[in-house]
Amino acid sequence: MTKSISLPRLLLVEDSQSTAMVYATYLEHLFDVTVVYTGTDAIDALHRHRFQLAVMDVQLPDISGLEVLKTLRERDQQLPVVIITAHSTVEVAVDAMRLGANDFLTKPFDKTRLQHTLQQVLKTVQLSSLVETYEKTFDRSHFYNMVGASLPMQAVYRIIESAASSKATVFITGESGTGKELCAEALHRESPRSKKPFIALNCAAIPLELMESEIFGHIKGAFSGASQNREGAAQRAHGGTLFLDEIGEMPLSLQSKLLRFIQLGTFQAVGSNQEVTVDVRFVCATNRDPLTEVRAGRFREDLFYRLNVIPVHMPPLRERGQDILRIANAFLRLFNEDEGKSFQSISRGVEERLMSYRWPGNVRELANVLRNMVVLNQGRQIETGHLPDFFQQQEKAPAPRAATIPEVVPAITAATAPVAVEAPVLPLWLEEKRIIERAINHYHGNIPKAAAMLDISASTIYRKKQFWAAQDAEQVPG
Incomplete structure (x- = not known):
């Protein structure tokens, strides 16, 4: 019982019972071996059970081992197969490899040769599978319509994959032109809602007086020009994803209605007193710093925290x-x-x-x-x-500075410094720490903005902060 669980399953196809018994004895400590003696039984076993490796003789009493291989490859391209033949000819080898065999053995061979060949084939297949998994997860140059293999984009891809199956709201931030809508679309296509609508609405492109109608719809006569009932984006996105781009452009009066919609899943069309219930996944985006907008009173704090469940930052x-x-x-x-x-x-x-x-x-x-x-x-x-x-x-023009960071050290003038005083020389990491911390303070703790101004990546700042913490810990007396 334990052997079948812990060892990889191997199908051995050999018409000679005595030879099959010898091979099975050679392999019993490495594989959980299932033995069949005909090609028909081999095909049946491959249909009914899952194996990690197959070894089959070419000469079988009913159909050729190569025919079995051909049938197998029509439905399974992954199972590794080693062909055994008593006649080592170029034609047999070429046919076996063309049909998808991973390797072949020529009789007679000893125990060591058999064990080594099968172990190498299995190891190669497992390694190839591992590489494919690694490339899919960590080294992709494309993800749906997004192009990029850089580390910042790999992080974005992983967040999308992790968040796709959830209904939690996603808040995408990033400068204009970084691909926030492509990110939202990828999130939708990766999710179980991919067969349902993806409705994108750019709040910056809609006149303020029409924004509520665009999102929630209106009924006939709700306002001048409303000649018929009209569904809004919220209703059209039922079952799918509603993407609100540049949400910072939404007026405060409408933000309160959006908050209620997100919390309850219900809304009223403009001019109607009837509640409409829909099932949508909310994704929002802005090119502004949302916390700065909250502090300035232009964005509701409760709405921000309701939307910012899963933050995604699109790198410049x-x-x-x-x-x-x-x-x-x-x-x-x-x-x-x-x-x-x-x-x-x-x-x-x-x-x-x-x-x-x-x-x-x-x-x-x-x-x-x-x-x-x-x-x-x-x-x-x-x-x-x-x-x-x-x-x-x-x-050719000099790159504009994002902002001027005020020096925290007072300027020395002739009046205040009659005697020249040489500043102490500090370790490089301390000088670097002073500059980076000044930038972070200037941007009220916003590390991505501080990093952009300093022309470094945000991950560099996070890594340096860990180093500084370790340095401080070493200096604390035990």
Whole structure:
């Protein structure tokens, strides 16, 4: 009983009972062996049971082992198979590998050869499976319509996968053009609601007086011009996902109604006193700092905490390294097809310019630059001369500072410092700590904003904070 649970299951297909018994004895300490003597029994066993490995002789009394392999591969491409033959010919080997065999053995062979071959095949298959899992989880260059293999984007993908099955609200933050709507759409497509509607509403593009009607709908006569009943986004998203982009543009009066809708799952259309119940998953996004908006009184605190159950931050393009080139090449292929052009690649010079640019407009700006070059030029390769004028002018201009951080140390003047005093030399990590902490304080604890101003990634700040805590702990007397 214990053996069948702890050892991998192996199907041994051998027409000679005595030979099968010898092989089974060789393998009994490594595998849970099931023995069959015909090709028909082998196919039946493969249908009824799950095996981790199969070993089969070519010469069987009813059908060839290669025929069994062919039948198996029509429904199972993963099960590793080792073929045994008494006639070592090139034709048999080629046929076996073509049909999907992982390896083959030629009779006669000893116990060690059999054990080693099977263990190596199983180990190789397990390693390949592990690599595929690793690549899917940690090293993806695409996730639905999002392109990117950088560490910040891998973190976004993992949050989406973890949160997709839940109904919890998701709050996406990030600069304009970072792909917040693509993130919301990926969350919907990864979720059990993927077959239901994904309704996206950009609050910044809707006049304030029409925003409530766009979200909750209205009945005929509710206001001037309401000539018939109209469903809002909330009702159209029933069973699916409602994405409210730029939610910071929503007036406070409507924020209270949205909060009630999220809490109860019910709403009233404009002009109606009838409650409507729907089942929707809420995803919201903003390019502003939501906590700053709360402190300024422009965003309800209770709504923010109700929405911010699962926060997702879309990193700016300048923090995504080689993703810039991955996305540029993806746009090149797309715009080539749209415009009927024949560009095949981006020159090294252009790549260097793209990588050194700050991309204040993020992915949206990168898309505009690539479309401009494809539309206005011809050739097989994108060259530096194809770069748009505005891009080159902005690139030459000094990058604007996000803000000026006031110095916490008073300035020394001739009146206050008649004698020159040399500042003490501190360890580099302490100077770095002082600068980073000043930036964090300036942005009221917002580490992503402080990191953007300092031109480093937020993960770098978090890592350094752990190092500082360890340094402080060492200095505390025991």
